[in-house]
Amino acid sequence: MNALGPSLAPYIRSSRTLRKWVKPVATWYADLMGYRRMGLKYDDLQVEEHDEVQRALGRLTPREAYDRAYRIKIASHRSVLHKPLPKEEWLNPAEDTRYLQPHVVDVIKENEERAAWDSMTVQRK
Structure with missing residues (x-):
């Protein structure tokens, strides 16, 4: 398990049947969230x-x-105006790329490596 928590995504991606069932639901849910209507990418929502x-x-x-x-x-x-962007300015799903996630994963790996090196004990022979 990584610091982000367990993920079923690799398992779902590896199964064509599961991917066929989950992909439409995931697309529907992403559209339902409405962040693309405001011109945001998914990584813009990171805490x-x-x-x-x-x-x-x-x-x-x-x-x-x-x-x-x-x-x-x-x-x-646009949120203050209570109006989403015009439909032609909505973010396309193809443009909604994960630009921040690779950096977050690298930082987490570096933290884990630093913790491993900091907690290492040296034994003399």
């Missing part, structure tokens, strides 16, 4: 208070950080 996410945000390129801030600013403005 920033976690140390791992904070460190991962620091690893974004300046362009990625700017784009993220812009999307959040536009979504906040």
Whole structure:
């Protein structure tokens, strides 16, 4: 189990039958959440208070950080207006890529490695 918790995703991806059943439900649920109507990507919804996410945000390129801030600013403005973006400006599912998750996973792996090295005991022969 990793720090993010157990995941059934690898098992579902490996089974064509499960993937065929789960994919439409996942697509429907992502559309139901409505974040794409506001112009946000899934990783824009990450809780920033976690140390791992904070460190991962620091690893974004300046362009990625700017784009993220812009999307959040536009979504906040549209939320105050109680109106989603016009339909032609909605984010397509193909554009909803995980740009932050690889950095978060790297930070978690580094933390685990650091903890392993810090707790190592040396025994003399």
